Amino acid sequence: MAAIGTLLILIVLWALAYSSAKAIVWVLLPPALLVSLQLGGLIGTFGATVSWIAYGTGMFFYLLPDLRLRLISGPLLRQFRRVMPAMSSTEREALHARNVWWDGELFSGQPDWQRLLEQPEPQLTEQEQAFIDGPVERLCKMLDDWQITHHDKDLPEAVWSFIKQSGLFGMIIPRAYGGLEFSALAHSTIVMKISSRSITAAVTVMVPNSLGPAKLLLQYGTQRQKERYLRRLAKGEEIPCFALTGPDAGSDAGAIPDSGVVTEGEFNGQRMLGIRLNWEKRYITLGPVATLIGLAFKLYDPDHLLGSDTSLGITVALIPSETKGVEIGQRHMPLNIPFQNGPIRGKDVFIPLDWVIGEQSGIGQGWRMLVESLSEGRGISLPALATGAGKAASRYTGTYAAVRRQFGQPIGNFEGVEEALSRIAGITYQMDSARLLTVSALDSGEKPSVISAIVKYHLTERYRQVVNDAMDIQGGSGICLGPRNLMGRVYQAIPIAITVEGANILTRSMIIFGQGAIRCHPYILQEFSAAQEKEWKHALSTFDKAIFGHIGFLVTNLARTFWLGITHGRLSERPVKGVAGHYFQQLNWMSAAFALSADLALMTLGGSLKRKERLSARLGDLLSELYIASAALKNFIDGHQRYADIPLLRWAMEDSLYRMQEAFIGIFRNRPLAWIVRLLTFPTGLPYHKPSDRLDHAVAGAILKPGEARTRLTAGIFLSSDLHEPVARLDQALEAVAASAPIEKTLRQARRAGQIHSGTNEAMVAEAVEIGILTESDAQLVLETQRLRDQVIQVDAFDSLSPRNKEKSQQSGTSIRHLGAA
Template identity: 45%
Template sequence: MLLSLLLFIALLVSVLYYQPPLRLGSVILVLGTLFLTTYSGIMWLLLFPTLLITAILNIPQWRERALIKPAYQLLRRSMPSMSKTEREALEAGTTWWEKELFGGQPDWSMYSDITLPQLSEKEQQFLDNEVEQLCQLVDEWDIGQRKDLSPEAWDFLRQNGFFGLIIPEAFGGLDFSPYAQSRIMSKIASKSPTTAVTAMVPNSLGPGELLVKYGTEEQKQYWLPRLANGTELPCFGLTGPEAGSDAGSIPDMGIVCRGEMNGEEVLGLKLTFSKRWITLAPVATVIGLAFKLRDPEGLLGDPDTVDYGITCALLPANHPGIEIGRRHNPGGPFMNGPIKGEDVFIPVDWIIGGASMAGKGWRMLIECLGAGRGVSLPSLATAGSEMCYLNVGAYARIRRQFNMEIGKFEGVQEATAEIASGAYTLEAMRQLVTRGLDDGAPSVLTAMAKYHATERMRTMVNHAMDVVGGRAIQLGPRNFLAAMYHTMPVAITVEGANILTRSLMIFGQGSMRCHPYLFEELQALQNADEVAGKEAFEPLLMAHLAHTGSNMARTLVFGLGCGLGSPLPINANSFNKPWYQKINHLSAALATCADVALGTLGGSIKRRELLSARLGDIHSELLIACSILKYHQSLPTSDANDAHASFALKRSLNNAQQSLVAFCDNFPQRWLGWLLKFLCLPLGRRYQAPDDNQIRELGALIMEPNPVRQALKQYVYVSESSDDAAGRVENTFSALLKVDSAWQAFSRARSKGELGASGDLDTELSEALRLEIITEADVEPLKTYDQLRFDSVLTDDFEAL
């Protein structure tokens, strides 16, 4: 009886796994069940349900009555209506590799065809010359004292095209790729986060990108050249006192009316708005503005439409009625402030894209948020993580306590290993995400990038502060961590607060955009014509059920063997093959859990933010794991590369597993949650976090000039000046590497009391030379290093505060 039951389960799982045509699969299942009844009487109890279910699925009249009609009516009642704003947000942008991971059956041939981005010759020259010169020109401590960039820095940004990176060459811009933009912003941010934020805004969410994609030819010809050469400096007014992350609820209003412009009566808008937290507002010469548009008199030509919805317009900052308020203090010295206006009249031609784009602003904004979410903020986070890797790794080697480098203490290594892994991960994410942006505007992908990059930066910077201690707390020109520490909350908050991004956006948009059937099903359910809606719904539901069944079978099979035997990329090797198989398993588990949640909770999943956030975390961690594998493959083979990638992959998949377990443990129907947990992890938790050996290994590597350190070093600005905060530590680290063996021998002898108790370095070196602990050639380099070492651990002091 038990054997027959197990064989039936194996048969059912096989049919679901391989997804043969419905009739063929039904025949196989029925014949198999009949065969098994000859061995066990209990199978008669399964034969009749099997016959009934396969009959319902295969006979159209029975399927309509027993399945399609009840499901259609139930879901039509339970699914929430979709507002125009929600529909625009869901339809905006594109999908990419993240869709494959959400579907549960990744197409690894597509992944194999993805090549990481490369800089063009022009982009590389700009990075090596203009960006390098800018980094030499700016100083974050000086900017903090001024509360502004220097006039020379502003001029350099304008004159060298830093505000026109995304503008086409035909309009005087540089037209750089997303990857080049990210690399440029990272390098600037590694020297001065304030300068990077200043350069980011015109190249992310702002008038420039909106004009390039949606502006009229007249608007492009007038504004883009001025934006590209810095004659005009833009800002974008989106958020306000009552609408921060929920930008769709902005209360700012524009009323279509007739008014006077340049002495003539024209059709236009009367705007009333109050915007806050607008970066570059205090110095902007042109303002992009988002507002809700109403046309109560039908002046735009459609008497049936009064509320057009969110619209975007472009206004000169000196236009009558606009008031630029006093500066905010966001914790950093970059320009940020409020903008207000009451009954400000503008011609209708100032709508970006003209009158035909009235009411289409929300879709425009959603699609253009990709630059901020996928390029600017992750580049800032990546720069911070890579500078933490370089500076903290070096400092942990230089700084000694209890006569040992602090980086050799296992407690410190627990933090530095996470810094090393995090920096490797963020660089990998940057490269895969910007590659995705080359193919479109993947809104889910960029939301993942923004949230996870900035959150990982938060973790790494906090670890760095713990390791460096008081040296990182005392402010001054010597401090190499303070600027990034103070910038961190800004990156986490802007472009949609991280809590919102994680809780609502990643899974909320991901389920609709990345699921192969859900969005079309929802449209069928909300079709005003019920007959037509039901006709469209039936094939979608049948395909959806087959998809869910297949993923459930795959989840169980892969869970029993950690994905063993699952599909792989054509270039899989001994290192990455097991990781691809684990991704296959967790991808199938994500698809299964998502379908069960959507099927049982329906529209209420929007309110179950703890559950939806965990599903979003699984989805994100799978994408992150794929980025790590792609980046690992791009680097030369080395033990250090393998060590960093293995640690990062273990961390990522363990995070995904934790979210999966938490989702199942907290599922409202506890019995169903238990069943899902067994289905997804039939042998228990298989994906362990990095162990102590890996922590020690990475904690040691971060203090060495290993190949990964050298690879990450090329993405940031590394000063050769000992007067630079980061350069001082890097130069000291380089000096230590040259005298390390002699310094170690000298330090050991000193700690054992073999050199006397004079405390005088010259005397101790002479004694070490006499005892042949060091050689004559070591004496002067050791003196030089000791001076550098002592200077590198000092903090600034001031006469008065």
């Protein structure tokens, strides 16, 4: 009987912890249970005594807060201050620069799925859609990527003029200043579409609308500065760039050596107080053609002309490129993607104080400006470019695999190719889902810096995976550059996306969890704030609330993780039924396990966690995959849970869950005593596997033939009906292949049955018509399909000699054979 009583006590305590019961429930329910068990004879004297002592001790400290503060919270706060990692001013500003959104829910271990589902589905306005169908479509038709990348090494002058005149440099600028005032969704959609046509053009358009003077002016500029510059930027009369990275300060932007000194000087014939600047920057996109430079530097005031401080912090100023002392260097050439990029230097450049963004009130505010601008750029532009690459690979390579034949059948039918195709399509679904959810948040007024880092890192890494798979399938047609090759330049651009706006290695290992743990955790930021508070009484009161809330949080996630692990999440809450409902339950489990693991890592490592970059990276991977999987579910539900999209959803979810499991295994293998956490997280063994062969087959099939799933998955990239375009010829060939497939099957069966004996395709068709197996129209369709297939699989070929050697050969009378485009 005593065992039954003990079991009942444990069940009740577990239920209270699992449900995050309020304090009043913890106060009233345990004594009522103990009395009932004693009256029913279900607990012995010893068990009752131990239980009442435990309960009484808890109540003693709960009801006597002064004693609790002195005996428990005070010593804990002193210890916390000793082990708390040092936090620089730049780190502190980064933490407070943006807000917490869905990442906070995932960090809680108990995501509020209704909050996710209530997030508005992103929708373009009529004006935005008209602009995409009009000027953006016209721009895409103007772009000849082969001419741009191979011959001109720049956009044509007509394209530059069109970009400026159409307002593409002013997408984020309000209409009051002559801009388009587009949403984050429109910005993302436009960059994605242009990138599927020309990455050079996409980068040119996206930079002024993400990290650039316009963004900084809108958020921090004075009214006078806005009036002076925004209209000119919106019309393309000013070409902006932003100069942050230098030879000695890349990802460590807080260490920039570029400096400005407050001093008196002469400007336009007048003596005034200003700043004398010296800097050296590189990798500056649009730098070679910029007329307006946004410059980040450290500002010093050694003569105390502005106040008592000598070091005023990172500051950002706007400097016209023709200013005396400014030097625009020669161009860099980023991997055959020739967007304008180069170094900028300045020596003894004197500028007025009112060139600082925000004027004098903006002095020292540069780091916050940078963090907020980088966050938005990470959240919109690069994810859009990466998703555009995924959609292009899904459409172009899926079509190529359906059209290209080896051993008498489409190469897409081979299981090895099918596996790669399934990754292309499934990962593209993940990327597009994460892109849409992120821009929806931005358009709703959220400013989630951690999520921006997640989508920047994981979507550009998935871009790498997708395009590598596409190149494997394309084979020789992928590596032979020319006008027909739609994937070559996309492949060459991978390292650019990986590198810019924060190197991926450091984003993964230092930023996602490094910022996320402090920013998204419901209690850690409060504990940090209390530890930094100078007034002891206030600090102790704040810390007391936070630390005991944290303990309750830890206990709840421990109870949830073990129960969800035993049941595989099947009994947990789910906002919808069906296939999506099952995956919501899996994410309940993984979220609780992640929150528990993150807490235990923070508790056991303290400040040294900053130096455990691999552990931080794996915890960051868990948070990231939770976000990507959430986005896939949201996308599926926003898309009305269409039957044709179920394979894509299942693949995306199973891939993310498997990645989470791998991240957990990495943590468990490399941390002492982590086997205990593994038993709590996976008490019945490892449940997740890579998507099955059968699922791979279904997902690959979605991009091997025309259909609604393929149409939705690749929506938003540039398409064409002009048969001079390789894109149009691919679609035409796919339609023909799909239409002729039953007829070609009849031909193969007839040959195997010995009804026809001819060797070539044309002869087989003629023989089949002659004996009545095919009609004339069937024969014409098969022959037309063969013509289109041959057209698609051809690659470009060029003169074997360079123009210079060709001229020498012609002068010597040597014959030159021009191969042209085969």
